[in-house]
Amino acid sequence: MSERIPALKLNNAEKRGAAEKRRGRKLLWIVIALFVILAIFLFLRSDLSKITEIEISPSVYTSEEEILQASGIRLKDSFFTVDAKKAEEKIGQLKAIEKASVVKKFPGMVEITVKEYKEVALEMDGQGSTLLVLSNGLSVPLPEGSVLPDMPVLTGWKPDDPARASICAALGGMQSSLLKDLSQISPDPSNAYPDRIKIYTRSKFEVVTTVSRLAGKMTLLSEIVENREPGRVVLLEADTYLPYSAENAPETASQAETSE
Incomplete structure (x- = not known):
């Protein structure tokens, strides 16, 4: 007749060692999370996350100032919060503009291309x-x-x-x-x-x-x-x-x- 073997019980030293390992892993994840948060914070405050250059294609009947103002995009704006489609729609409302294209190129560049009516x-x-x-x-x-x-x-x-x-x-x-x-x-x-x-x-x-x-x-x-x-x-x-x-x-x- 088979007998059930009871599970081995950990002694106090082994219990303390297992608890310390869990605390160590938890602390490691906290450190990693803090590091990631700090890296993101520093990145968002750096020029890499900002718009540093806006390039506008030449146009005949619409000035660069009019196009830029209509787009709503400014230097030093957050690169990631700029809505390219919305900017295209706004530029397309200018009287002489038939079509506009806004392309973001990391890091920090925005290209605006317009096509005027024929x-x-x-x-x-x-x-x-x-x-x-x-x-x-x-x-x-x-x-x-x-x-x-x-x-x-x-x-x-x-x-x-x-x-x-x-x-x-x-x-x-x-x-x-x-x-x-x-x-x-x-x-x-x-x-x-x-x-x-x-x-x-x-x-x-x-x-x-x-x-x-x-x-x-x-x-x-x-x-x-x-x-x-x-x-x-x-x-x-x-x-x-x-x-x-x-x-x-x-x-x-x-x-x-x-x-x-």
Whole structure:
């Protein structure tokens, strides 16, 4: 018959030794924790945890001061508490800025990159000065010393006209070659087409379309301008093209008959 062997009891010396080991391990963990806390405290107070450099990409119509102020980021701010996404949203609210990117690079650097709206047109202000118009409809002064770009001139538009903003957005998506060929864009509303516009090109075309149709007609317009002789183009419900030579043909024939 098997007998149960009783557990060995530790004597007093062994008990004291085990207790001292537990206290030693506990003390070691306390020391490590204090060291970690001290290291974190010293790190947060050092320049390694602060923003020491802010780099802003060049922009034409928005100053570095405006971008920096909108971002809310300052030198010596905590590197870890800066919210890059929030800063991007704030910078994106500036009128000329289409998109902003804020990137943090440890240690201490913040890079801010902005993309401004595309230049799409020109217009004259009330004092006769030339302004550049961006694709969001914003008018900005022409940079000092710059040459007038080949862009359409907006004439006859009211600044608060929603159609003006729409035409600028459409021009922003236009191919550079076609945009450079446009010389003038004016509103030409009718009862049937309240947003009708008239466009003149440097290649001697006269184009009638609407603001709402322009974006969808760009490919066709580009093909006509590049491959046909100058004439009148109507891009509405039906698309028509008539060269000026055909318009003048009957008149020429009539003159010839009269002379005979």
